Amino acid sequence: MPLEAKGISFRYGNCPWILKDFSLTVNRGEVVGISGHSGCGKSTLARILSGYEEPQLGTVTLDGKPLPRHGYNPVQLILQHPEKAVNPRWRMDKTINEGWVPDQEMLDAFGINDNWLKRWPNELSAGELQRFCVVRALSSQTSVLIADEMTTMLDALIQAQIWHVVTEIAKKRNLALIVISHEKHLIKRLCQRVIEM
Amino acid sequence: MKSANSLPIRTAKDTAHKNMLPKLSRRHRTLIVLALTTLLLLSIVTGSYILSDSGLSVNFEIKNQAPSMNNLFGTDWLGRDMFTRTVKGLSLSLGVGMMAALVSAVLALFLGICAATLGKTVDTAVTWLVDLFLGVPHLVIIILIAFSVGGGIRGVIIGVAVTHWPSLARVIRAEVMQLRSAEYVQVSRHLGKSRWWVATHHLLPHLISQFFVGLILLFPHAILHEAGISFLGFGLSPDTPAIGIILSEAMRYLSTGMWWLAFFPGVSLLIMVRAFDILGNNILLLLDPHKAHE
Numbered sequence: 291m292p293l294e295a296k297g298i299s300f301r302y303g304n305c306p307w308i309l310k311d312f313s314l315t316v317n318r319g320e321v322v323g324i325s326g327h328s329g330c331g332k333s334t335l336a337r338i339l340s341g342y343e344e345p346q347l348g349t350v351t352l353d354g355k356p357l358p359r360h361g362y363n364p365v366q367l368i369l370q371h372p373e374k375a376v377n378p379r380w381r382m383d384k385t386i387n388e389g390w391v392p393d394q395e396m397l398d399a400f401g402i403n404d405n406w407l408k409r410w411p412n413e414l415s416a417g418e419l420q421r422f423c424v425v426r427a428l429s430s431q432t433s434v435l436i437a438d439e440m441t442t443m444l445d446a447l448i449q450a451q452i453w454h455v456v457t458e459i460a461k462k463r464n465l466a467l468i469v470i471s472h473e474k475h476l477i478k479r480l481c482q483r484v485i486e487m
Numbered sequence: 488m489k490s491a492n493s494l495p496i497r498t499a500k501d502t503a504h505k506n507m508l509p510k511l512s513r514r515h516r517t518l519i520v521l522a523l524t525t526l527l528l529l530s531i532v533t534g535s536y537i538l539s540d541s542g543l544s545v546n547f548e549i550k551n552q553a554p555s556m557n558n559l560f561g562t563d564w565l566g567r568d569m570f571t572r573t574v575k576g577l578s579l580s581l582g583v584g585m586m587a588a589l590v591s592a593v594l595a596l597f598l599g600i601c602a603a604t605l606g607k608t609v610d611t612a613v614t615w616l617v618d619l620f621l622g623v624p625h626l627v628i629i630i631l632i633a634f635s636v637g638g639g640i641r642g643v644i645i646g647v648a649v650t651h652w653p654s655l656a657r658v659i660r661a662e663v664m665q666l667r668s669a670e671y672v673q674v675s676r677h678l679g680k681s682r683w684w685v686a687t688h689h690l691l692p693h694l695i696s697q698f699f700v701g702l703i704l705l706f707p708h709a710i711l712h713e714a715g716i717s718f719l720g721f722g723l724s725p726d727t728p729a730i731g732i733i734l735s736e737a738m739r740y741l742s743t744g745m746w747w748l749a750f751f752p753g754v755s756l757l758i759m760v761r762a763f764d765i766l767g768n769n770i771l772l773l774l775d776p777h778k779a780h781e
């Protein structure tokens with residue numbers, strides 16, 4: 291059982307508690323959905339599970355060990371707005387190679403066009419950018435992928451394409467996949483298990 | 488450029504602008520301004536070396552002459568060539584302005600980064616200083632500082648440097664804070680990049696460009712203030728051929744109808760200051776990642 295959150299409580303500063311004594315276990319090869327009304331703390335949970343935020347109480351462990359503070363994080367988070375997740379001053383080839391060097395097969399699988407690599411982020415659409423972010427997060431060291439509203443901004447066709455490739459890879463590599471979305475039918479279609487917050 | 492051309496919709500203002508300057512992207516326009524400014528700078532500096540000092544010697548036979556082929560900018564009440572005086576004065580002002588702007592920008596970079604990274608106390612202290620210096624008129628502080636360190640070139644440089652860092656420091660502080668919390672910077676850490684790597688690859692390139700823009704924009708201010716306090720008599724000593732001195736001397740002769748004494752040095756100073764201002768603002772727009780590739 292790779293990813294385990296035990297008794298997590300979290301709040302921002304002195305704001306009210308967003309998470310209280312929350313526990314969750316996601317196994318390898320599992321696709322788990324998280325849904326809930328807006329503002330209930332889904333994104334916050336995603337940030338805690340991937341080590342972007344420290345919970346005030348409780349622990350997050352991967353294979354029994356706490357998440358590494360340095361080096362590559364095997365729990366990768368993909369966010370809703372890809373344009374914020376790439377350096378606007380870098381051409382895309384630098385961005386996509388930041389964590390690892392994906393092979394041509396990987397790029398082809400996500401339909402990343404060769405001539406996009408030489409472009410600046412503002413010369414690509416959100417859907418095109420998001421594919422870069424997904425590929426960037428899928429190095430061989432990744433064992434859990436958390437997608438927080440990953441395709442909310444994209445149209446149905448692109449959404450379907452990206453999810454198809456991501457689930458294929460997750461299956462092949464036996465990754466744990468956590469899908470956060472407010473689209474009930476997307477979660478129903480993809481996930482074996484759904485957690486209501 | 489590519490994307491701009493393929494855009495089907497353009498506003499009227501856009502098209503009018505495009506017609507006036509056909510096929511010139513901002514990048515090209517900036518390069519042209521840069522080339523012109525560099526040329527201006529080089530000709531002033533080399534000019535001040537090439538022009539012999541004989542133009543500066545007193546010669547009462549040709550005093551108070553209006554501009555002519557022999558004396559392009561005319562001569563003054565001592566028969567000195569105003570063209571030589573102007574070029575040498577500008578060259579000196581350039582040097583002083585450059586030094587002052589550089590000291591000021593380095594101060595801003597240092598204090599801005601300290602404020603953003605060394606915790607709350609340092610941040611509060613720097614912010615307080617920034618507000619303090621922004622609240623008081625520059626000229627007053629420069630005069631006080633220049634006066635207290637005994638005037639001269641050193642006084643002007645220190646005075647201008649100490650008064651001009653706050654706005655750039657504020658920009659750099661905000662920039663560092665924003666960058667530190669930027670999503671792509673956090674992602675980078677989770678992709679296994681060290682603090683050092685993130686600092687050198689994500690933060691520094693951004694700050695360096697800010698630094699240079701700040702430097703270029705500070706430069707005209709520094710020159711103007713140098714000229715200003717020299718003009719008022721608190722800056723460079725009257726025997727240095729600075730542009731501020733030339734202007735303040737010229738003022739005394741303005742009522743005699745010798746307009747060229749103030750006109751040419753004044754206009755040259757304005758051209759130089761404007762050139763750097765335009766250059767700085769162009770580069771600033773160019774560095775804005777969202778407008779840069781237009």
Ligand SMILES: Nc1ncnc2c1ncn2[C@@H]1O[C@H](COP(=O)(O)OP(=O)(O)OP(=O)(O)O)[C@@H](O)[C@H]1O
Binds near residue numbers: 308326
């Ligand atoms: N940086 C922050 N500082 C303070 N409060 C925050 C911060 N980020 C989020 N919150 C608050 O925490 C709560 C949960 O936010 P979160 O983004 O986790 O919700 P969410 O379930 O992802 O919502 P949505 O479905 O709209 O994305 C919200 O009430 C929000 O206002």
Ligand SMILES: [Mg+2]
Binds near residue numbers: 333
């Ligand atoms: Mg959210």
